[in-house]
Amino acid sequence: MSPLKITTRDATTGPVWEISGALDYTTAPELLARLTTLALRPGRRLVLDLTGMDFCDSSGISALIAARNHAHAQQADVALAAVPAHTLRVLRIVGLDQIFPLYPDSATAAR
Amino acid sequence: MCRTGRQPDPHEAGDEKAADAAFAALLEDSAEDLYESAPCGYLSTLMDGTIAKINTTLLNWLGLERQTVVGRMRFTDLLTVGGKLYHETHFAPLLRMQDEISGIALEIKQDGGGRIPVLVSSVIKYGSMGELLLIRTTIFDARDRRAYEEELLRGRKAAEEARKQAEADRARLQDALAVLQQSLLPDTLPQVPGVETSAYYHTASPDRLGGDFYDVFPVDGKRFAFFLGDVCGKGPEAAALTSLTRYTLRAAALHNPEPVSALTTLNKVLHERYSGSGDPRYCTAVFGTLEAGPATGQTTVRLASGGHPPALVLRADGTADYLPTPGGLLVGVLPEARFTTAATVLSPGDTLLLYTDGLTEARTGKDRTSLYGDDGLLAFATSHAGTPPHAVVQALTGLLDSFGDGLDDDTALLALGVPASHP
Amino acid sequence: MDTVRRNNVTVTGNPQGRPVVLAHGFGCDQNMWRLTVPALAEDYRVVLFDYVGSGRSEPSAFQEDRYSSLDGYAGDVVEVCEALDLRDAVFVGHSVSAMTGVLAAGTAPERIGALVMVAPSPRYIDDDGYRGGFSADDIDELLASLEANYLGWSAAMAPLIMGNAERPELGEELKNSFCATDPEMARVFARTTFLSDSRDDLKQVAVPTLVLECSQDVIAPREVGAFVHRAIPGSTLVTLDATGHCPHLSAPEATNEAILKFLAALR
Structure with a gap:
């Protein structure tokens, strides 16, 4: 498993974070720390592009929820793009596919 | 110092006589004097431990007179009780089995009640017919060494205690976790x-x-x-x-x-x-x-x-x-x-x-x-x-x-x- | 675990002879019997072993609980007898081992048919009306001596072993037997030995018994030898003209003679 890497860029809708590597018990705190420094204007959207995410455990899922809570607190939104099949399966089991807007890729998510 | 094979320097030539005189004085040190006032204790005992000969250095350490020791005391009489036990269970059997033993830490009792930590070495002397004659023993003052060793022992004990404590803590923690898990x-x-x-x-x-x-x-x-x-x-x-x-x-x-x-x-x-x-x-x-x-x-x-x-x-x-x-x-x-x-x-x-x-x-x-x-x-x-x-x-x-x-x-x-x- | 390996059991002598088990005391191992074995080997099957925690016994077999009482050491004796299926053996125990033999003979009477107690003591510490020769403080002092000598033990022993050129195997044996003993195990054995009190067990001895005492023994004074002799009904007391606690080393001829005489009378 590869370590977590977060690359950020800006789209017209707001920031796009490309998450690659493993999002798990050991790396989720990195994402959480990064979130605390993120300011979102109301109505903007944070896109988490998961194309390169090769592993996500329950701590990773918690971090995704934390991102959503953080955005909502600022009247902003979070969308997930290119969720890998295995993570999508988990999201379905835990019912999160209903609360996260899901998109096939970041371009569609940031439209 | 070994002077063989070395050409004296010219400027040393004048001192040579004085140096030779000092060297001769050293040689005059008789074997007997060396025995009596050597920087260690000497002791010869019969096979049953009875002290047959003892040097002045050791008598001084013990605070005893020669006539009260020779022929009257055994080697073990000089030792503390713990030392006696150690002598009987370890020292004596080993000496008998291998004819010599060295560097054993014991304590000797002084007349005034004090104790001196010593290191004891013994060899068995055989007669020409292979019969056991006597035991020769040297005794070194080990006060400094013992203090150092005790320091080491204290350190080891403290480390051992800490390790035991850590193990006990860990066991307690696991017990607590098991109870919690069961709840x-x-x-x-x-x-x-x-x-x-x-x-x-x-x-x-x-x-x-x-x-x-x-x-x-x-x-x-x-x-x-x-x-x-x-x-x-x-x-x-x-x-x-x-x-x-x-x-x-x-x-x-x-x-x-x-x-x-x-x-x-x-x-x-x-x-x-x-x-x-x-x-x-x-x-x-x-x-x-x-x-x-x-x-x-x-x-x-x-x-x-x-x-x-x-x-x-x-x-x-x-x-x-x-x-x-x-x-x-x-x-x-x-x-x-x-x-x-x-x-x-x-x-x-x-x-x-x-x-x-x-x-x-x-x-x-x-x-x-x-x-x-x-x-x-x-x-x-x-x-x-x-x-x-x-x-x-x-x-x-x-x-x-x-x-x-x-x-x-x-x-x-x-x-x-x-x-x-x-x- | 295999008892023979655990207790480093050695069997020698005459395979057809009556078994004689030689048991070492505190501070030593089976090497103690090197001057005794040749005298017995012709007519007897000689069994030697090391108690767990001594000599070349298996260190991993040591359990502090078990070896904190003489019963644990007696257990070793019985298990060695069982492993070799010895019957009616003569048990020769030195010092504390003499008491171990008493306990073992009580548990496995079919295995042990006679006892030779070499410099025995059922209790080392003085008690009301009993003189064992030591006080509890003395025993603490011994433990301190043990400690002091384990610290520099290997360093002190190494040159000695190197120097024994004519009999290197002897040096090697001794190095292993005395250096390999874990100080923790030695401490447990020392405590068990010197704090034990087996006086009441002596009365139960029901087999022919020889008590061998030394004329000058710091550890087991003559009062103690007399006590043991009195306490064991029908026992024989022999006082050897020997100094120290190990007559089998310091007066081997006299010791062997006394043992052989006793063994011969058993037949």
Whole structure:
């Protein structure tokens, strides 16, 4: 498993974070720390592009929820793009596919 | 200094005479004087230990007169009692067996009551006919060395104490963890009329509290409730969450045993407790009720799931299938959550199986990259359909064991079944 | 675990002879009997062993609980007898081992048919009306001596062993037997030995018994030898003209003679 890497860029809708590597018990705190420094204007959207995410455990899922809570607190939104099949399966089991807007890729998510 | 083979320097020539004179003075040091005032104690004893000869240095250390020692005392008389014991159990046998012994730490007693730590070496002297003649012993003052050794010993003892303490602490902690872990799970499952129950808990690591839980309990005259779930994370925080979850569900069920109602209460409690904490925590759970059905030998199951993998039903006829509860959301994420219910009837020989995702997420295959998965579990369940709950749990326990290090998460199993009727 | 390996059991002598088990005391191992074995070997089957915690016994077999009482050491004796299926053996025990033999003979009477107690003491510490020769403080002092000598033990012993060129195997044996003993195990044995009180067990001895005492023994004074002799009905007391606590080393001829005479009378 590869370590977590977060690359950020800006789209017209707001920031796009490309998450690659493993999002798990050991790396989720990195994402959480990064979130605390993120300011979102109301109505903007944070896109988490998961194309390169090769592993996500329950701590990773918690971090995704934390991102959503953080955005909502600022009247902003979070969308997930290119969720890998295995993570999508988990999201379905835990019912999160209903609360996260899901998109096939970041371009569609940031439209 | 060795002067052989060295040409004297010219400027040393004048001093040569004086140096030779000093050297000669050294040589005049008689062997006897050397013996008497050597910087160590000398002692010769007969084979029975009687002191035959002793030098002045040692007499001075002892504070004794020659005439009170020679022919009157034995070597062991010079030693402390502990030293005597050591001499008899170690020193003397070794000396006898190998004719010499060296560097043994003992203490000699001074006339005034003081003690001097010494290092003792002895050799046995044989006569020309090979007969034992006497024992020659040298005794070195070891006061400085002993002080240093005692320092080392103190250090070693302190380290040893610290190690023992750490081990005891660790054992205590493990005991405490075990007690805590037990408070998260029922000791035994209650007798449910017309239903056989069986449960198993696999702990991935004895040091870390697990986050899986299950329970079965009566809620009113005709119904029993059961639940099984998984909180996110491990360790003390997860255990606290597990505890909160378990007792909230039990209390909620007494108020209203409807599955959706119990999970809704739990959702509110968890969301309120954790959403503002900066450390949001959730759990997945299946909660259900068992009620004796209208026909004898049937039990109606109603259950709801919050983000938990679907339950399995193993039928008496050898089939098995998931009991889907799609869309039920992880408990504690949103202030208002939606939960999905499902219902089924268990007939004689049918078994409902609840599990946590440690089972389906176990990694299999040679390189541990494949997941055991839902399909694997369904196939396994099908092959055990028609067997009673304890047999299903036993088979799954064997399956979990077979995963070896591919299973790195806690796993809980709960099976509820109606016993097959025996015609 | 295999008892023979655990207790480093050695069997020598005449395979057809009556078995004689030689048991070492505290501070030593079976090497103590090197001057005794040749005298017995022709007519007797000689069994030597090391107690767990001594000599070349298996260190992993040591359990502090078991070896904190003489019963644990007696257990070693009985298990060695069972492993070799010895019957009616003569048990020769030195010092504390003499008491171990008494206990073992009580537990397995079919295995042990006679006792030779070499410099025995059923209690080392003085008691009301009994003189064992030591006080409890003395025993603490011994433990301190043990400690002091284990610290520099290997360094002190190494040159000695190197120097023993003519008999290197002897040096090697001794190095292993005395250096390898874990100080913790030695401490347990020392405590068990010197704090034990087996006076009441002596009365129960029901087999022919020879008590060998030394004329000058710091550890087991003559009062103690007399006490043991009095306490064991029908026992024979022989006082050897020997100094120290190990007559089998310091006066081997006299010791062997006394043992052989006793053995011959048993037939």
